[in-house]
Amino acid sequence: MKRRNFVKSLALASAGTPILLNEMKIQSIGKKLFDVAGFAEDRVLVIIRLNGGNDGINSVIPIDQYANMTIQRSNVMIPQASALGLTTEVGLHPKMGGMRNMYNDGKLGIIQNVGYPEQNRSHFRSMDIWSSGLIDNPPSTGWLGRQMDVDFPNYPDAYPNTQYPDPFAISMGYETSSTCQGLMANFSHAVNNPFDIYNLASSGVLDDGTYYGSHMDYLATLIDQANAFGAQINDAANAGSTLSTMYDAGNPLAVQLQYVAQMISGGLQSKVYVLNINGFDTHDSQVSAVDSTEGTHAELMKRLSDAIEAFQDDLMLLNLEHKVMGMTFSEFGRQIASNASLGTDHGDAAPLFLFGSCLDIDIMGSNPVIGNTVVNQAGIPMQYDFRDIYASILKDWFGVSSGEVQTLFEHSVTFYPLVTPCGVGINEEDLAKEGALIYPNPATSNATVRFTAGNEWVKIDIFDINSKHIAEVYDGTLSQGRHDIPMKLKGLPAGQYIVQIKKDSGIINEKLSKMK
Amino acid sequence: MPDQNPGNGVSLSMTPYTGPWTxxxxxxxxxxxxxxxxxxxxxxxxxxxxxxxxxxxxxIPAIAVPVAFHPDETIAAFGSSWVDSVYPTDPVAAQTVETARLMSLGGWAMDRINSEQLTIAEKMCLFWQNHFAANASLDSRATYDYHMLIRTHALGNFRQFVKDMTINPNMLLFLNGATNTLYSPNENYARELLELFTIGKGPQIGPGDYTNYKEEDVAAAAKIMTGFLVDGLRSDTVTDVTAVFTPILHDTSTKTLSSHFGGATVPDNGANEYADFIDIIFQQDxxxxxxxxxxxxxxxxxxxxxxxxxxxxxxxxxxxxxxxxxxxxxxxxxxxxxxxxxxxxRGALIKGPLDMLYSMLNGTESAPAFDLATDYEMQLNMYWLADTMGQAYASPPSVAGWPAYYQEPSFSKLWVNATHIKTRFDVSSWMSIYGGIPVNGNNWELDALTFLDNLSDPSVAATVIDDICDVFTPKDVDAVQKLILKAILTNSLPDFEWTLQYNDYLANLGNTAFSDPVKLRVQLVLARLFQMPEFHTI
Structure with missing residues (x-):
């Protein structure tokens, strides 16, 4: 029957019947993923889906394989001179300057040849597999949704509540991500623009004592309740800020990542953000006929790389780098040999990117081996199982025990050290040195910012939430120790501001609320 | 409860309305x-x-019969009626066929509601479905007959309706009339006949005395109606399910009713005795x-x-x-x-799930027009969505019907809660802007372009919004809300830009480069409107 599929695709918050219960064999009761004490508490995972099947060979270029690549895919191949070398053997697509920079800064990780056994080359089926992390069982739950079901068994009925006021995950766009599909509902809240959730201006009609009025009032109350997540997201977006100037407003992925930064910095407690970029199904015109470094795929790589670089830059400026890591995935790579239409067809394994400042890898795995003869329909064999990547992230980034992680998957999980114990073990005093205190806050006409300096140059500025420079507070050298710098706020419109303290030793951003 | 007193300034007159007719x-x-x-x-x-x-x-217009569309229907040919077909002999196979027939019934019922015919028929059928609130029996032919009985009597004689319903096989099965015999009287139907179907239960004014009838009437009524069996269920040879009166199972004693019925006696009258009793009930105003x-x-x-x-x-x-x-x-x-x-x-009721779903679809003249099986599947999806929101047609939660129609003090407020309203939003968004219901590679979404084209003056933005509000809301929509809707329609451009855009579309019919942007604007307006409380009242 079609019911389940339809209801699932609708991602109804209240899919009425527990139709899938008997299909779920790998449930477990364990420690809460997002309830772990300490370091993992406020960590965020950003997932970017490369929809359509990304050509891994032209993304992460095996420089040592050029001789045979010429045999296999000369019409789409990136000229060796154009590849952006990371090592002598591995290069990036020439449009991926941003991610090359991140690699050089230790903020980009590449895992080679990620796939799964007996690769399915249907977009739909393979995306289901990647989203669910299930191969043998029906993909009725997402790999993240499954863990969230363990943690929050009464979702969505009992949520939001005071302990969990925010959605557990955000899907950027209009669709909820199937990675977050739980048994009864999708754990993600679809957000196209966090400043505009549902955008339900309240109706002019209030309860005027008529039957109609009483119902309007009743419905409006329900709508408010249904929109509780929307209001939280709205509030976070308004409270948050974004500081990077690298976002390109013409790059949809960059716009969405900027929204994500805005929400995270605004204090939204969502643990997962899923984004999507379409267009990777490059059967034809993957590259321009006159220049293989241009074309559809080049544009996609540029968008991806530029957007991630801007996002990482923003996280650094916002002092949030230690809280956020990212991952890309695509339903499959493409075949080794190109076709005659300047394109490539559905293949098997492909590289997967991780990004963030807490990575423990640079390049994991070896270049794919390109043979010297064209084998019809050959793809890149898998070296790493994507489920093990998921499992390792759950364990090291979210702190789920290996035993508990194992219960989420069908296969015997192998863990890889992908993430450092970033931010763990820093003592409170060190942390205090990296912070600042603004008092009073909210403030009316005057406020003071307190922080420590180490006999160094310090510049203090106030920005508005659109990163527009509002005022300079201080510019000079300060002695070792604690300092209290007064700020005059008279004349500033009421609203949220960022006080930025730039020191030789780093940048601190603190929020300031100005009242009338 | 509203604190309004309908006695003040409210017309309670039943004389014909002569005011404005707009x-x-x-x-x-x-x-x-x-x-x-x-x-x-x-x-x-x-x-x-x-x-x-x-x-x-x-x-009440005539309608087509439900037909076989599902591969599990192995008796009736695809596209032909199964309502007079036998079942397979093997019980497992018969159950499989029954499932297919139930799905056919569900899709058929929804298809009837998804109609643009000017008739009260479907609202009346739902009314009686709620009144004689029986669930489907294990034989869809009987379930179908039950529906057709409702339809036949929808505007007809209530007394005859009750009589026919009393010996309807589906009802005999549902309320145990089919096991009500001289040797083992079963009061189930007798009780509901009095309590829910005809005279109603009043306040209890004495032991076993419910103002309008007494417990002894229930007992007498059960005896009066003994002797009916149901024949042909899931039969592999008989093409119809029928009620059969079996004299030896009938209680031939003379039954005496309580003082609420004037102590009337009901002597043995075999297969017609139940009708004699119903005539007595109907003597009570x-x-x-x-x-x-x-x-x-x-x-x-x-x-x-x-x-x-x-x-x-x-x-x-x-x-x-x-x-x-x-x-x-x-x-x-x-x-x-x-x-x-x-x-x-006006606007005094909150829409039930079926009203919410099909006002959205019918108002935009949207009906699936793919192949037979796909259309049935799509209507079935609507059936299940209504179920998810609390109203599965032909499957009321109890013999009293849906609580929203009787439960004081909330009544129609019971149709919605914070979860249901979210579901309503999700479904309406899906139907208007996110691509519609996908079945067999086809999508059923609201027909925004046809809807727009049939409005009074589609090229004038303000008129479009007025018309849309007229179609979907019971009272005037607030002026600010209308401006917001208009801004969505025009993409916040001056109104004339909408006129130009619409005229360009008309001048280039069939060219999606022109029609798609127009369609999208209307879809966005609809999606927004469906999230306004006004749309959910009636």
Whole structure:
């Protein structure tokens, strides 16, 4: 029957019947993923889906394989001179300057040849597999949704509540991500623009004592309740800020990542953000006929790389780098040999990117081996199982025990050290040195910012939430120790501001609320 | 409960309404009697006037039978009727066929509601479905017959309806009439006949005395109706399910009723004895009051104040009795009355799930038109969505029907809660902007372009918004809300830009480069409107 599929695709918050219960064999009761004490508490995972099947060979270029690549895919191949070398053997697509920079800064990780056994080359089926992390069982739950079901068994009925006021995950766009599909509902809240959730201006009609009025009032109350997540997201977006100037407003992925930064910095407690970029199904015109470094795929790589670089830059400026890591995935790579239409067809394994400042890898795995003869329909064999990547992230980034992680998957999980114990073990005093205190806050006409300096140059500025420079507070050298710098706020419109303290030793951003 | 007193300034008159007859009043009539009118139907109703529109509504059109569409239907050929087909001999195979037939019934029922015909038929069928609230039996042929019985009597004689329903095989199975015998009387049907179907249960005024009947009447009624069996269930040879009177199982004693029925006696009359008893029940005028209250709550307002009881209900009951329990004259009077058009009752109900779904679909003239099986599947999806939101057609939660129609004090508020409202939003967003219901590679989404083209003046943005609000909301939408909707339609451009865009589309019909942007704007307006509380009232 079609019911389940339809209801699932609708991602109804209240899919009425527990139709899938008997299909779920790998449930477990364990420690809460997002309830772990300490370091993992406020960590965020950003997932970017490369929809359509990304050509891994032209993304992460095996420089040592050029001789045979010429045999296999000369019409789409990136000229060796154009590849952006990371090592002598591995290069990036020439449009991926941003991610090359991140690699050089230790903020980009590449895992080679990620796939799964007996690769399915249907977009739909393979995306289901990647989203669910299930191969043998029906993909009725997402790999993240499954863990969230363990943690929050009464979702969505009992949520939001005071302990969990925010959605557990955000899907950027209009669709909820199937990675977050739980048994009864999708754990993600679809957000196209966090400043505009549902955008339900309240109706002019209030309860005027008529039957109609009483119902309007009743419905409006329900709508408010249904929109509780929307209001939280709205509030976070308004409270948050974004500081990077690298976002390109013409790059949809960059716009969405900027929204994500805005929400995270605004204090939204969502643990997962899923984004999507379409267009990777490059059967034809993957590259321009006159220049293989241009074309559809080049544009996609540029968008991806530029957007991630801007996002990482923003996280650094916002002092949030230690809280956020990212991952890309695509339903499959493409075949080794190109076709005659300047394109490539559905293949098997492909590289997967991780990004963030807490990575423990640079390049994991070896270049794919390109043979010297064209084998019809050959793809890149898998070296790493994507489920093990998921499992390792759950364990090291979210702190789920290996035993508990194992219960989420069908296969015997192998863990890889992908993430450092970033931010763990820093003592409170060190942390205090990296912070600042603004008092009073909210403030009316005057406020003071307190922080420590180490006999160094310090510049203090106030920005508005659109990163527009509002005022300079201080510019000079300060002695070792604690300092209290007064700020005059008279004349500033009421609203949220960022006080930025730039020191030789780093940048601190603190929020300031100005009242009338 | 609203603190309004309907006695103050509210017309309780049942004399024919003679006030303004505009889209507002016509829309009220059509929304209450149909599952969502179109703009054109409202305009036609204005042109034709109230009386002619009411008369036109009060007809029950003929309909097609449900047909086989599912591969599990192995007896009836694809596309042909299964309602007179046998079942496979093997019980497992028969169950598989039954599942296919149930799905056919579900899709068929929804398809009837998804109709643009000007008729009260489907709202009446749902009313009776809620009144004689039986679930499907294990033989879809009997379930189908039960529905057709409802349809046949939808506007007909209530007394005859009750008689026919009493020996309807589906009802005999549902309330154990089929196991009610001389040797083992079963009171289930007898009790509901009195309590829910005819005279109603009044306050308990003594031991076993419910004002209108007593426990002893229930016992007597059970004996009166003994002896009916159901034949042909899941039969591999018989093509119909029938009620069979079996004299040896009938209690031939003379039954005596309580003082509430004047101590009437019911002597043995074999297969017709149940009808004798129903005639006795119908001698009590409370039967008319009981059913008229239900009609009032369904079509007008849930709030039965003392004023309404003593005026509107009393007048309706008089009409029903005077017409020998014909239902049509009562509805004719009610739907033409001053009270029905009083501003106080407009928007007084919250839409049930079926009304919410199909007002959205019918209002935009959207119906699936793919292949037979796909269309059935799509309607079935609607069936299940309504189920998810609390209203599975032909499957009321209890023999009392859906609580939203009877449960004080909340009544229609019971249709929505914070989860249901979210589901309503999700479904309406899906149907309007996110691509519609996908089945077999086809998508059923709201037909925004046809809808737009059929509005009064699609090229004028403000008129488009006025029309859309007229179609989907019961009262005037706030001016600020209308401006917001118009800004969505015009993408916040000056109004003339919409006119240019629409005219460009008209000049380039068939060119999606022109039609898609127009379509999208209308879809966005609809999606927004469906998330406004106004849309969810009726």
């Amino acid at each position: 889209k507002v009043e016509a829309g009220h009539l059509l929304r209450r009697t149909m599952f969502g009118p179109t703009n054109q139907q409202m305009l036609d109703a204005v042109t034709n006037g109230m009386a002619a529109t009411v008369t036109a509504l009060l007809q 409370e039967v008319a009051n009981f059913i008229c209250r239900k009609l009032y709550r369904y079509f007008v307002n849930y709030d039965l104040t003392a004023n309404v009881e003593s005026t509107v209900i009393a007048e309706m009951a008089n009409t029903l009795i005077a017409s020998n329990y014909e239902v049509l004259p009562v509805l004719q009077e009610l739907l033409s009355s001053e009270h029905f058009y009083d501003i106080s009752v």
